[in-house]
Amino acid sequence: MTMSGIASPPPRHRRRKQSGWRGLLYIAPAMALVGVFFILPVLFTIWMSLHKWPLLGKPAWIGFGNYVRIVSDARFLTALGFTAHYTIIVTIAIFAVAFPLAIFVEKQRPLVSAYRTIIFLPVVVGLASASLLWVWLANVDSGLFAPRMQRLGLTSSRINLLADFDTAFLTIIVMVVWKIAGFTMIILLTGLQAIPAELTEAARIDGARRWQRFRYLTLPLMRRTMALALILSVTGSILAFDQFYIMTSGGPQNRMISVVYYIFNQSFVSFNLGYGAALSIALLAILVAISIFQLWLLKVGDERP
Amino acid sequence: MLKRLLATTALAYALGLSTASAxxxxxxxxxxxxxxxxxxxxxxxxxxxxxxxxxxxxxxxxxxxxxxxxxxxxxxxxxxxxxxxxxxxxxxxxxxxxxxxxxxxxxxxxxxxxxxxxxxxxxxxxxxxxxxxTSILAWNKELYRKAGLDPEKAPKTWEEIAANAEKIRALGGDTYGFYFSGGGCGGCMIFTFTPLAWGAGADILSADSKKATIDTPEMRKAVDIYRNLVAKDTVPAGSASDNGVNFLTFTNGKIGQQSIGAFAIGTLVTQHPEIDFGVTLIPGVDGKPSSFAxxxxxxxxxxxxxxxxxxxxxxxxxxxxxxxxxxxxxxxxxxxxxxxxxxxxxxxxxxxxxxxxxxxxTPYTLQFNDLINSSNGPWATFINAAIYGDDVDGAFSNAQSEMQSIIDAGQ
The missing domain is CATH 3.40.190.10 (Periplasmic binding protein-like II)
Structure with missing residues (x-):
């Protein structure tokens, strides 16, 4: 693969010092926002995680006690396992739906902007509102699916979709794909549109078939875009909470407790803010590690595109 | 500047206090x-x-x-x-x-x-x-009449309630014989379901609240009664995922019998005057009534x-x-x-x-939220697993060990 057609930028050695200060000035507002709304809260969370910090009453310093507890916390490990399971399935599902959609709406065809808008619409619905909407859709008595399936004769009686793990999980996956796929589609669409038409045409003249063009041209050129979409999707899925909290309250027999749900429960149901903070820091570390791994896997940041 | 601001605030504060008659x-x-x-x-x-x-x-x-x-x-x-x-x-x-x-x-x-x-x-x-x-059992007299039951005769045992439930369910459509919030509403179920075991003398916690005692013959019998009600299709399917939102389903007039709270009497009388209902004490598994205060x-x-x-x-x-x-x-x-x-x-x-x-x-424990009310706590999980799950023994042993571990962690 020798696609490198972009010339490297001219050296800017002399100007670097001066523009360095100006650059800092330009990013100062953004840095201030990040400092106040990200770095300070993280530091405070770390501080809290070193305490036994009840929601009511006085905190007490316990050093790394909370972190020691994490290692042997079976329920946290279960939550991690469920979150991983969910993340893998939902990410595959989102890409399986979003990629064909992106290819579909990329080509100029009649009504293409109408299709794009329709597919993108669920994205602008808040996740909590979407969850509530689907709670109603999946309601066994007054909803849409169960009574409709019974009337069509697909099921002999009304099935309570949210009462059984498999059907409830499936409902949530379908809801999340419906909600998120449009967003992933837009990201992938920008990647597709960034591929120069000449390249595809040249490949076609060289006799590459449709699948070969996709496999050896489109996919490699979309690596950065896919990395972005993948990281957004994986991060979002690992932080999933609303849908489980609203749609199943943790699922039949607690089988849908995601990591964030567990942190929420520890902090605001059991009132162990300190332990919740420690879990949050552990989750942050896991997320950073996964993101670095993904960037490495997709070789984003290398000089070659 | 700051001083002046503070002084003004203090003044306003003082004025606010002195003029606050209402x-x-x-x-x-x-x-x-x-x-x-x-x-x-x-x-x-x-x-x-x-x-x-x-x-x-x-x-x-x-x-x-x-x-x-x-x-x-x-x-x-x-x-x-x-x-x-x-x-x-x-x-x-x-x-x-x-x-x-x-x-x-x-x-x-x-x-x-x-x-x-x-x-x-x-x-x-x-x-x-x-x-x-207090928790009590309500029955819909209108549905009793339609099902050919005596509307003035309060059910005294769970055998009676189950038999009545089947007859009411036989009316068909979306009329059901019984209802409970079985989808992880610990608060609803401690209120309406534990009286079954309490009436027979069992409890889910020891007197000093230091031991979980959920696995008793009485509680197993209570679970069997509810499982049977579900198996006979006398309970709407929505119950399995109701986390308490539909606790007052009885007010829709299509439920034959349900354990509710005395508050609901007022709600029914004032907001649903069309529902003709009677109330009685909740029988225990052996017939002796109990209630949650x-x-x-x-x-x-x-x-x-x-x-x-x-x-x-x-x-x-x-x-x-x-x-x-x-x-x-x-x-x-x-x-x-x-x-x-x-x-x-x-x-x-x-x-x-x-x-x-x-x-x-009334149970007395400092960990009520963790043990009972939390929708992911052991009690709420137990209810759903024992009544709707396939593994009753597992539900009992899980609840027993998890409740005990929460109690121990809180000591």
Whole structure:
């Protein structure tokens, strides 16, 4: 693969010092926002995680006690396992739906902007509102699916979709794909549109078939875009909470407790803010590690595109 | 500049205090306890000088919302707190000590004793009874009639309830014989389901609350009764995922029998006059009835500046007028000395709620939220797994070990 057609930028050695200060000035507002709304809260969370910090009453310093507890916390490990399971399935599902959609709406065809808008619409619905909407859709008595399936004769009686793990999980996956796929589609669409038409045409003249063009041209050129979409999707899925909290309250027999749900429960149901903070820091570390791994896997940041 | 600003603020503050003849108290109440308290507030606001600003908070989130509000300095002046939480909040030092004032009330000794007991921590009184509620069994007389049952004959055993449920279900359509919130609503089920075991003398916690004792023959029998009701298709499928939102499904008129709270009597009478219903005590697995004595305590946030106004409002609630309004909307009288007078002329079914107090229990544990009420706690999980799951033995052993580990961790 020798696609490198972009010339490297001219050296800017002399100007670097001066523009360095100006650059800092330009990013100062953004840095201030990040400092106040990200770095300070993280530091405070770390501080809290070193305490036994009840929601009511006085905190007490316990050093790394909370972190020691994490290692042997079976329920946290279960939550991690469920979150991983969910993340893998939902990410595959989102890409399986979003990629064909992106290819579909990329080509100029009649009504293409109408299709794009329709597919993108669920994205602008808040996740909590979407969850509530689907709670109603999946309601066994007054909803849409169960009574409709019974009337069509697909099921002999009304099935309570949210009462059984498999059907409830499936409902949530379908809801999340419906909600998120449009967003992933837009990201992938920008990647597709960034591929120069000449390249595809040249490949076609060289006799590459449709699948070969996709496999050896489109996919490699979309690596950065896919990395972005993948990281957004994986991060979002690992932080999933609303849908489980609203749609199943943790699922039949607690089988849908995601990591964030567990942190929420520890902090605001059991009132162990300190332990919740420690879990949050552990989750942050896991997320950073996964993101670095993904960037490495997709070789984003290398000089070659 | 800053000094001047501070001075102005201080001045405004002082003026505000001296001219405040009519105060506005902010108060929270949990949802799902009927309208009795809201109606008292309405009457107080239209009559008195002071105003009570009422915020309704979902019952499943009240504790964490209040705890967060205290931490954030946004707590209301007073709230109607589920009585089982009073010891935990008092122990955390978040509530105002009301001992002296409470003991000076002429009717102090006739206030609901279980409420005062739970409102007392280390010999100081932090909570006073606001509403009393017991769990009872309601049946729909209209559906009894349609199913060919005697509408005036209250069911006395679970065999009877199950048989009636099947007959009512036989009416077909979306008419069902029985209902319960089985989808992880620990609060609903401790209220309506444990009386089955309590009536037979078993309990889910030891007397000192240090041992989980969920796996008893009585509880197994109770679970069997509910499993059987589900297996015979007498319970709507929605029950399996109802986390408490549809606790009052009985009010839709298509449920033959359901264990509900005495508050619901008021709701049914005032908002669903079309439903013809009877109430009776909840039978235990061997027929001996029992009930859960619940309700709310009135607690005051520590350090509120409106203590006097809050006291004035509570005194109004305890007056004959206040008690009558509460009772009319389904809260049982909190003052024993005037209970007879208060209930005079009101719906006779409320008397069943009063009778239930004699056989009722209230669990006492500082970990009620973790053990019972949390929708991901062991009790809520147990209910769903034991009644709807395939592995009853597993449900029992999991609940037993998890409850015990939570109790041990809290020691």
């Amino acid at each position: 105060e506005t108290i902010s108060m929270w109440v949990r949802s799902g306890i009927g309208d009795s308290f809201k109606e008292v507030v309405k009457a107080y606001n239209s009559a008195g000088e002071d105003k009570v600003e009422l915020t309704e908070v979902p019952f499943s989130e009240l504790v964490q919302k209040y705890a967060t509000a205290i931490a954030g300095g946004q707590a209301p002046d007073a709230l109607s707190l589920d009585l089982i939480y009073t010891p935990a909040f008092a122990a955390a030092g978040q509530l105002e000590d009301l001992s002296d004032w409470a003991k000076s009330l002429p009717y102090f000794n006739s206030l609901s004793p279980s409420h005062v007991k739970l409102g007392t921590y280390e010999d100081k009184i932090y909570g006073l009874p606001l509403s009393v509620e 619940g309700g709310d305590n009135f607690v005051v946030t520590k350090g509120t500046r409106k203590l006097e106004a809050v006291k004035k409002f509570l005194e109004y609630t305890y007056s004959m007028e206040g008690q009558k309004i509460m009772a009319k909307y389904g809260s049982l009288p909190t003052r024993g000395d005037i209970a007879g007078e208060v209930l005079e002329g009101l719906d006779p079914r409320l008397k069943v709620g009063i009778d239930a107090i004699a056989v009722a229990k």
